[in-house]
Every structure is written in structure tokens, then in C-alpha cells.
Amino acid sequence: MLIGRSAMNMSRPRGEPNLMEWTRLLLIHKKKLLRILDPRMEGQYSTRTARQVACVAYKCLSYNPRERSVMAQVVEILETFQTQEES
DSSP states (O other), X not given: OOSOOOSOOTTSXXXXXXXXXXXXXXXXXXXXXXXHSOGGGTTSXXXXXXXXXXXXXXXXXXSSGGGSOOHHHHHHHHHXXXXXXXX
């Protein structure tokens, strides 16, 4: 959602990094995160919210399944961010 790319895309050029790996590396760097955000979503959220959502996404991509958030928690967190954006 944040970067505007499909998780599964078999037509991706050979040698292009795995989307999950590429995203994990960029989600933890504030400046890099802003460069990879989907430009079609510009102006629809604050930079602060984008960073918060990136933190949630990063946790979802953890190698350790025990560190990943439960989807019910993710939905609740994202709804909170949406409410904050609307106020």
C-alpha cells in the first residue's frame, strides 16, 4: 500500500531485489521511506502517519513469526491512524 507495488509480480525484471527484502531495508530509514512512497497517495496522509504505517509494515515483515503483529492488531492500529488523519 505504501509503495504502490504488487507483492507478487512475476514480470519483475530478473535480478530485481525481492520486494519484501527491499522494502524491509527501506522502511527503517526515514529519508529513504519518503522516496519510495507511492506518489499517487501524495497529500492523502501526513509524513508522520506514513512513518507510523511503515513501522507497522516493518513489524509485519519480521523474519520471526512471533514478532509479527496479529492482523486484528494491525487493523486496529491502522484505523487509529486513519481517525487521527481525519481529525
